[in-house]
Amino acid sequence: MAALTGRASFGRQRARAARGRAGARSIKRFSRLFASRLSKGLHLRRITIADIAQRAGVSTGAVSYALNDRPGVSADTRARILAIAGELGWEPSSAARSLSGARTETVGLVLARDPNTLGFESFYMQFIAGIESELAKRSYGLLLQVVPDLEAEMRAYRKWRAARRVDGVVTVDLRLDDPRVPWLTEPDSIPAVLVGDPVLAGGLTSVWTDDASAMRESVRYLHAMGHRRIARVSGVKSFGHTQIRDDAFRDETARLGEEGQIGRTDYTPDQGAGATRTLLTRADRPTAIIYDNDVMALAGLGVANELGILVPAELSIIAWDDSPLCVATYPRLSALSHDVTSFGAHVARRLFDRIEGAKGGSFLDSTPTLRPRGTTARYVGP
């Protein structure tokens, strides 16, 4: 026995211990297991680190260290454990992990929007796809919740925090004086990345696009094309980015000596069409309209067609958020193009940084660029 190597003797010890433990677990335990197997139809017991430990002749602690790539095991023990884990097809129990204080391996996203209007905001789906692309790399999951309003969103956060459900959250549609900001700033809160302008994020980590610049560029572009009456059909006023675009729009039109009109909507094509109709039936109707999303731009195009106003000869149209939709219409919609999927990925990366303890900060994503297509043209007078 004394001649045995350290490992072998550990192995024996281990085996003995295991046998002892199994005995101690007694008939009670066994019968319970058996009963559950019967009732649920011969379940295969799940593979745990204890199984790996037994096979490798080490303790569960060692297995845990090895599987988590932490010091405390030798290189070859680690390799052996990893091999066995692979062979057995072991998957960590996220429940056990998070219960013992480690990561949940889940991030949360709450969408506070009317379910019925959500469907045609292609932004979210693309954004989610982008987030997922990063999560997949670290085998994280995305916990999604669709709620009617901000209060419900806060409730969801509170619940997630209390239940230790997520490691972090992505927060979208920031508002002015957003209640989520102070809440997420509390010392005990969930690590978060806010999507929106730093001025709205109150020092928390934020990822943003320079919408103001994009708006200014668009206005200048239209002005240079001879447009003198430029309008904007905007989204929900309480959203921060709406205000930012509003301000930039007003500012830039004023700077160019124009009077910029703004129509207000809830992002639905219906209201987009309504706002367009209002604008186009005025005596001094605009010769160009910038829409806050693509479906409203599409709706606007429809209204123009209906009213017999030629696009782009008599009216130029620009959509915010380029999408396949924009190239599906005829004429094709000129749009402010932004890669929403990679934006989502960017957000996810920042969230991981944050989860790993990075300090807050604001990160500028690429600025939407104007992509002129068939709905913008030089304006040559009535």
Next chain:
Amino acid sequence: MAALTGRASFGRQRARAARGRAGARSIKRFSRLFASRLSKGLHLRRITIADIAQRAGVSTGAVSYALNDRPGVSADTRARILAIAGELGWEPSSAARSLSGARTETVGLVLARDPNTLGFESFYMQFIAGIESELAKRSYGLLLQVVPDLEAEMRAYRKWRAARRVDGVVTVDLRLDDPRVPWLTEPDSIPAVLVGDPVLAGGLTSVWTDDASAMRESVRYLHAMGHRRIARVSGVKSFGHTQIRDDAFRDETARLGEEGQIGRTDYTPDQGAGATRTLLTRADRPTAIIYDNDVMALAGLGVANELGILVPAELSIIAWDDSPLCVATYPRLSALSHDVTSFGAHVARRLFDRIEGAKGGSFLDSTPTLRPRGTTARYVGP
């Protein structure tokens, strides 16, 4: 002491036990806690059922029974426990719950689609919103994963099962001979609800819409309007519902003595436009086209405009899956309308039934109904 009520004496016992335990936990434990408080900035310890038990003067077991609405506690003890739990703002730890074999309170959804094409399938977002509406009622969460292909989807399922991550899954985009069906049929698999025709679901629970009827109705409608050359622009061939619609389309056109053409796409507007162009530049071009989704119908409308073909005078267009998009265009798209949000809710309800042990079965959701708008009209010859 003997004169005390049972409850009061239990309370004392309990308190003593608690003190004893706290003592046994020793300085080691305390210092650890303290250290973590210091490092993370005075965390409030989370509220557990032990806290509730202590306050109520009962055991944690009793608290568990009370909170889960199970027999084993008297009505007023239950009420007292519930009150204290509310007062303390207790939230169950989902990790602890799932670890001890109970529910995860999470359902999973894997979307095997190219992230870039996902954005403009309004179907999914609406569908998800519908699912969420039911989940919210039971405070379940939705774990979402976007993957590139079926294999990755299977991996996700396997992982979720191994990690006990979800209580059930919703499976979409069924195919002929879908590998997910046998997998989900295995005795040890995850409870699932399949979205698709029962013939594809192999006995598992499925929720479906009668696409064949809807297709037949559309073809008959167009035929009755004088159309004699009806075409279809379909989606991905490997999807089961594509085949079902194909078959119904071919069958019904043949029955009416027409030759029904089918163009194949991947659901993108780009390919929808391409297929339309091919169809419309033939010598005997169709006078009506039925599209498999709304964005392709939109793209088709664009191509017709571009080619100078008048819609609906010379060409009728029908979109599958009505959406706000359909009323944003000019003319408005005639569409097969289906309430996708409530469809999602229906699916979620069936999944809960399944999780609670219901047998498989197939459930017919409402059949899409044709909603004629501006893109369908009587055909009066060339």
Next chain:
DNA sequence: CGTTTGGCCTGAACCGCTTAATGTGTTGGA
């Protein structure tokens, strides 16, 4: 009046993993 019965509760094991604290041999230095 002794004995079931049944309602309420307690105690403690257990779920699978993490992680301090605590051994053990081995080495290297004095």
Next chain:
DNA sequence: TCCAACACATTAAGCGGTTCAGGCCAAACG
């Protein structure tokens, strides 16, 4: 040669619930 330092492992105490086998006591029964 002896001891400290070190590398590797083990042990066992949690994490926060669930659940089952009792225990206790009052009511019902024979």
